[in-house]
Amino acid sequence: MSSPPVPLRAQAYESFQQQILQANIRPGQFVSQRELMQLLDMPLGAVRELIPRLEAEGLLRTVPQRGLQIAHVDLALINNAFHLRLVLEREAAMRFAQSATDAELAAIEATHLDLLARAEADSTSQSLLTEAQAVDWGLHDRMIDALGNPLISEVYRINTLRVRLIRLERAMLSDDALAPALREHLWFIRALRAREVAAVSQRLTHHLESAHQRILGLPRPPLPPDWMAPAAPGGA
Known part of the structure; x- marks a missing residue:
């Protein structure tokens, strides 16, 4: 039929x-x-x-x-959209850390490692930026959809359009921002792979606040010196 x-x-x-x-x-x-x-x-x-x-x-x-x-982009829209992202994605990420399969998380990490290696090896092309942006949003979408709640997914999709408008107005992912953004994702993904829920929450919060500050033209908060280390049990 x-x-x-x-x-x-x-x-x-x-x-x-x-x-x-x-x-x-x-x-x-x-x-x-x-x-x-x-x-x-x-x-x-x-x-x-x-x-x-x-x-x-x-x-x-x-x-x-x-x-x-x-929609006109102003400070209120930026702050409200990123606040909503944080509320929705933090819950989704903590659930995803418990529900995602090892194979899925390993594949997500491998994709990010490949993108980071390519970004660090040579000058960043527009095609690589486009690919990285799709991978970035794809991970966030996947975590939200893994909640299995179509009402939350719909609210999130609408807010995603607001965030896309904000990025068109303020700052898209650029050559100099690509590698740091990928490192932040990898830092977060390692907490997912360790199934360390507290670290997942902390690292996602850092990642979204970093994106928020970049949109506002503020310095990106630095990653800790041991960001390459796996998440430790009981924390980040």
Whole structure:
């Protein structure tokens, strides 16, 4: 039996997400309904149905006599989005440390080690940055989805779009930030592999606060000198 067709409004929402991910929609940008229709390659009716959902999620607002404005990035949005990330991801990471298989965690670590070796061996290419960004987000998405709670996954996905808009406005992963970001992930992954829940919580918090500070233009907090060592039982 074939799957039922996806409603046009759902297709329009998916297209909107992809436009953010591909940086075709920018924070604070003004668009008309017809421009949004062309950008999403969707009929006007589907776009009109989409607009209330985007407004409810804080991704779009209607400005009288000016049109539709994509969410504007300000300090409140940055702080709120990263706070929500921390609340959701810390719980997910601690659960993931207990539920993920050894093989899955070993594969995640191997992928990060390969990316780090390539980043340190030569100047970073755009393709490597894109690949690393996908691996970075993929780990966070995997931990959230491992909770098995579609309500949390949906809230997280919406917040992810806010964070992507923030990064478009403030700072994407760059050549000089790639290796430090990968080291932070590896430091966190080693706590996952040790199944050390306290260390997982501490290291994820450090990682998200580091990303938050980088967005704000503040120095990244340093990793401890023994960051390469495995997590010790009972702590980090």
